[in-house]
Amino acid sequence: MSPTQTRYTISEVAARTGLTQHTLRWYERIGLMPHVDRSHSGQRRFSERDLDWLAFVGKLRATGMSVADMVRYAELVREGEHTVAQRRELLERTRHDVRARITELNDALAVLDHKIGMYAMNAVAGKAKS
Numbered sequence: 001m002s003p004t005q006t007r008y009t010i011s012e013v014a015a016r017t018g019l020t021q022h023t024l025r026w027y028e029r030i031g032l033m034p035h036v037d038r039s040h041s042g043q044r045r046f047s048e049r050d051l052d053w054l055a056f057v058g059k060l061r062a063t064g065m066s067v068a069d070m071v072r073y074a075e076l077v078r079e080g081e082h083t084v085a086q087r088r089e090l091l092e093r094t095r096h097d098v099r100a101r102i103t104e105l106n107d108a109l110a111v112l113d114h115k116i117g118m119y120a121m122n123a124v125a126g127k128a129k130s
Contacts, residue, residue, distance in 0.1 A: 033053065
């Protein structure tokens with residue numbers, strides 16, 4: 001790390017990411033965050049790379065990936081290049097789950113659209129049905 005590289009305090013990272021300081025500490029404690037550098041006084045100093053990782057973790061969370069799987073992924077990353085196939089498999093499984101969820105949501109959306117359309121037609125005709 002270059003001494004001129006921008007570093008962020010935990011409160012700055014919390015403000016940038018929307019995560020609480022407690023969550024950031026928890027991520028570090030459970031192994032979801034890679035090692036976070038510390039200042040000479042022991043305060044966490046996050047790098048741009050840490051912020052990029054947190055953004056990726058946010059996307060994994062949005063997929064519904066379990067914390068255990070996110071931690072496993074982080075462990076695999078730390079283990080090195082020989083784990084690429086395992087990481088890919090984990091992400092492919094998550095992608096499959098996301099696509100299934102999207103299909104479910106599209107089906108639910110179609111039902112809502114149909115029902116809303118019926119209400120709109122009934123309102124024009126002056127009738128209301130459930």
